Amino acid sequence: MFLQIKDTNDLVKIVDFEELIDPNSDSVHAQDQEGQEEQETEIFKKEELVFPSGEKLPLCWLDANYRKASYKKAS
Secondary structure, three states, X not given: OEEXXXXXXXXXEEOOHHHHHOOOOOEEEEEEOXXXXXXXXXXXXXXXEEOOOOOEOOHHHHOXXXXXXXXXXXX
């Protein structure tokens, strides 16, 4: 799966999808898609990543308490 870094619009390839969807993890291992050679795996903060379309990551991937947070906002 590819995601985009918000500030630079560079694509990164997610190494472990389970890590991405785990709301208890605030970062993810990914490879920057620079050039033609395979890049080293780096750690990226999830809050810095978006889908290539520009859409934000789902809140349930970022916050383990997303249900409580959305309830408080709705009140």
